[in-house]
Amino acid sequence: MTVTLKQLAASLGLSPTTVxxxxxxxxEVNPATRKRxxxxxxxxxxxxxxRAKSLAxxxxxxxxxxxxxxxxxxxxxxxxxxxIAGAGETYSSAGxxxxxxxxxxxxxxxxxxDLVARGSVDGVMVHAPLRHDPRVALLSELxxxxxxxxxxxxxxxxxxxxxxxxxxxxxxxxxxxxxFGHRRIALINGLENMDFVHRRRxxxxxxxxEAGLPVDEALMRNGEMTEPxxxxxxTEMVQLPDPPTAFLASSMIVAYGLRRGLxxxxxxxxxxxxxxxxxxxxxxxxxxxxxPVFTTTKSSVREAGRRAARMLLQLVExxxxxxxxxxxxxxLVVGASTGPVRK
Amino acid sequence: MTVTLKQLAASLGLSPTTVxxxxxxxxEVNPATRKRxxxxxxxxxxxxxxRAKSLAxxxxxxxxxxxxxxxxxxxxxxxxxxxIAGAGETYSSAGxxxxxxxxxxxxxxxxxxDLVARGSVDGVMVHAPLRHDPRVALLSELxxxxxxxxxxxxxxxxxxxxxxxxxxxxxxxxxxxxxFGHRRIALINGLENMDFVHRRRxxxxxxxxEAGLPVDEALMRNGEMTEPxxxxxxTEMVQLPDPPTAFLASSMIVAYGLRRGLxxxxxxxxxxxxxxxxxxxxxxxxxxxxxPVFTTTKSSVREAGRRAARMLLQLVExxxxxxxxxxxxxxLVVGASTGPVRK
DNA sequence: AACGCTATCCAAAGCGCTTTGGAAATCATG
DNA sequence: CATGATTTCCAAAGCGCTTTGGATAGCGTT
Numbered sequence: 001m002t003v004t005l006k007q008l009a010a011s012l013g014l015s016p017t018t019v020x021x022x023x024x025x026x027x028e029v030n031p032a033t034r035k036r037x038x039x040x041x042x043x044x045x046x047x048x049x050x051r052a053k054s055l056a057x058x059x060x061x062x063x064x065x066x067x068x069x070x071x072x073x074x075x076x077x078x079x080x081x082x083x084i085a086g087a088g089e090t091y092s093s094a095g096x097x098x099x100x101x102x103x104x105x106x107x108x109x110x111x112x113x114d115l116v117a118r119g120s121v122d123g124v125m126v127h128a129p130l131r132h133d134p135r136v137a138l139l140s141e142l143x144x145x146x147x148x149x150x151x152x153x154x155x156x157x158x159x160x161x162x163x164x165x166x167x168x169x170x171x172x173x174x175x176x177x178x179x180f181g182h183r184r185i186a187l188i189n190g191l192e193n194m195d196f197v198h199r200r201r202x203x204x205x206x207x208x209x210e211a212g213l214p215v216d217e218a219l220m221r222n223g224e225m226t227e228p229x230x231x232x233x234x235t236e237m238v239q240l241p242d243p244p245t246a247f248l249a250s251s252m253i254v255a256y257g258l259r260r261g262l263x264x265x266x267x268x269x270x271x272x273x274x275x276x277x278x279x280x281x282x283x284x285x286x287x288x289x290x291x292p293v294f295t296t297t298k299s300s301v302r303e304a305g306r307r308a309a310r311m312l313l314q315l316v317e318x319x320x321x322x323x324x325x326x327x328x329x330x331x332l333v334v335g336a337s338t339g340p341v342r343k
Numbered sequence: 344m345t346v347t348l349k350q351l352a353a354s355l356g357l358s359p360t361t362v363x364x365x366x367x368x369x370x371e372v373n374p375a376t377r378k379r380x381x382x383x384x385x386x387x388x389x390x391x392x393x394r395a396k397s398l399a400x401x402x403x404x405x406x407x408x409x410x411x412x413x414x415x416x417x418x419x420x421x422x423x424x425x426x427i428a429g430a431g432e433t434y435s436s437a438g439x440x441x442x443x444x445x446x447x448x449x450x451x452x453x454x455x456x457d458l459v460a461r462g463s464v465d466g467v468m469v470h471a472p473l474r475h476d477p478r479v480a481l482l483s484e485l486x487x488x489x490x491x492x493x494x495x496x497x498x499x500x501x502x503x504x505x506x507x508x509x510x511x512x513x514x515x516x517x518x519x520x521x522x523f524g525h526r527r528i529a530l531i532n533g534l535e536n537m538d539f540v541h542r543r544r545x546x547x548x549x550x551x552x553e554a555g556l557p558v559d560e561a562l563m564r565n566g567e568m569t570e571p572x573x574x575x576x577x578t579e580m581v582q583l584p585d586p587p588t589a590f591l592a593s594s595m596i597v598a599y600g601l602r603r604g605l606x607x608x609x610x611x612x613x614x615x616x617x618x619x620x621x622x623x624x625x626x627x628x629x630x631x632x633x634x635p636v637f638t639t640t641k642s643s644v645r646e647a648g649r650r651a652a653r654m655l656l657q658l659v660e661x662x663x664x665x666x667x668x669x670x671x672x673x674x675l676v677v678g679a680s681t682g683p684v685r686k
Numbered sequence: 687a688a689c690g691c692t693a694t695c696c697a698a699a700g701c702g703c704t705t706t707g708g709a710a711a712t713c714a715t716g
Numbered sequence: 717c718a719t720g721a722t723t724t725c726c727a728a729a730g731c732g733c734t735t736t737g738g739a740t741a742g743c744g745t746t
Contacts, residue, residue, distance in 0.1 A: 018726070085445050097442050099440050707728090
């Protein structure tokens with residue numbers, strides 16, 4: 001059964017103090033004794049009780065992820081699983097526990113306060129930041145180390161984040177299309193209140209401006225990034241007097257919807273209509289092959305999870321470390337979904 | 344800042360004992376005093392320190408989910424996010440923490456032992472059971488309450504699980520197709536070592552037998568359930584001397600691949616070729632509308648998460664409760680992807 | 687008036703660990 | 717060989733809570 005420090009110490013004829021020091025690598029213990037202790041500990045598979053340890057040390061050895069679930073649309077972000085997987089790997093190997101809280105979004109603030117008050121975590125990861133996100137201010141105030149996956153746009157004080165360069169990615173993607181002669185490019189974006197949506201649009205607008213192309217509101221959409229959303233976008237836009245010849249999609253799933261729409265319309269992707277989508281490189285939606293199916297702005301969200309976790313752990317373990325930030329670039333990977341505009 | 348029981352007691356001129364009893368609803372405290380205590384506690388937003396509490400009570404108030412990540416294929420199951428979301432809701436409202444461990448699959452057993460030894464959890468959820476899954480025996484031996492999402496096939500002793508009736512679902516789906524006159528039906532299944540894959544195949548085989556149809560190995564595939572996997576399956580099978588007229592897909596993502604394959608081949612889904620897929624009702628892959636795009640065997644994995652969590656909590660809170668099992672049926676929802684066989 | 691109950695509160699121990707402040711033994715040093 | 721410095725160990729307190737085993741006061745009974 002589970003063996004405690006005290007029992008282990010007794011079985012060795014030593015005090016708990018010495019055993020604890022030996023196990024935790026303190027210097028003041030005879031090498032021979034230490035060896036004996038380590039051996040015995042390994043033999044009985046001793047593991048310190050997490051709760052006791054963290055009560056004594058004051059550190060939770062755990063990182064929290066609070067996932068708000070909107071009671072209205074109930075969408076669970078599909079990138080969530082891969083990000084968590086990446087972050088979780090890092091936590092595990094650093095000896096941290098990952099604790100997840102799924103809460104209705106109106107209770108998110110309370111969840112953070114609760115985690116702090118109960119001393120359940122040493123830091124938290126902030127998911128899916130909004131353009132104006134109150135969480136940054138809240139967490140700064142609470143004094144809990146945190147790292148934002150993404151950014152938010154109106155915060156006075158600096159904070160730590162890891163983001164991909166959404167603006168640059170979408171500017172490059174748009175440029176790529178304009179260079180192929182496309183002049184009517186649609187942007188099938190995510191929900192308006194998300195911060196990344198805003199940045200992607202900026203990149204798109206930058207490129208249009210640089211190419212001297214007009215902005216047409218009719219070619220820009222915001223919505224929950226589902227497959228039917230993509231489908232609807234393309235089937236409706238094709239009926240415009242001057243329909244788009246190219247589409248920028250905000251996710252692979254949306255791109256699937258676009259593709260289906262094109263197929264139903266009898267249009268060939270890459271010839272009649274071009275598509276570029278952002279690809280989070282989700283493990284179950286691979287876009288590979290000699291020539292990938294889609295041209296994408298690609299960036300592994302799993303890798304983002306790994307890096308974000310590493311940064312957060314640093315913030316936790318070295319308090320006073322200035323805000324940490326990291327901007328990941330995404331690759332523009334050319335696949336079969338783009339081509340010169342048809343005359 | 345964070346206030347402790349002792350501080351709260353001191354500020355009220357009471358002993359920690361009384362405050363603790365008042366907060367935990369014990370009878371031996373004067374109603375007036377209790378009210379005073381509750382008020383003060385609410386005012387300073389007192390929350391008992393989780394670790395201290397669980398050290399004292401011996402209960403972790405936490406449920407573990409161990410997610411093995413294969414180092415070889417690295418696929419994170421897409422249903423994972425929705426299941427977790429469902430389970431998480433339940434845990435939260437029951438006052439339990441959810442702790443997640445992402446571990447390389449060869450270390451999974453160690454992860455369970457570790458969780459037990461450290462006393463980090465009161466129970467665990469077992470994901471993605473294999474046909475022959477060693478975890479059930481391991482966990483029984485460890486004496487840790489657990490619930491399996493799915494089933495495994497060769498375990499002597501009874502265990503608790505929640506599963507969908509995969510066999511029945513796939514039998515009905517196959518029947519539905521045979522009744523439409525299909526005689527060449529392909530089964531695009533998941534990885535062979537997964538338990539549900541086996542059950543689905545059994546359902547499929549049952550229906551073929553009932554319809555007096557021969558089994559053709561060339562029409563059955565196993566593989567990681569990605570979009571390209573579906574695509575490859577259909578494009579290759581169509582070249583068979585006697586190609587299938589209908590496909591059973593094991594997930595929505597696979598069905599997307601099938602659909603793309605058909606489109607590339609110039610075949611119309613629902614007319615030239617029929618498709619039925621299992622639909623886990625993932626929030627970001629909706630299959631709705633007056634006439635859904637796909638005919639599916641549908642069962643919400645989110646709801647499964649909710650129920651599984653409830654069952655697990657019951658096992659944890661009422662030890663000695665016999666093994667709990669629940670078999671959910673999935674609905675056969677008719678969409679636009681099926682039709683009578685073309686002559 | 688003495689008694690036993692009951693209601694209400696508290697002191698103290700304990701959960702399993704870490705950590706402070708010695709104590710004892712060993713060592714080098716003059 | 718006495719002295720101070722090191723090395724090596726341990727007792728005890730403490731982390732924030734629960735819980736056992738009283739203590740005290742107020743109450744109704746006889």
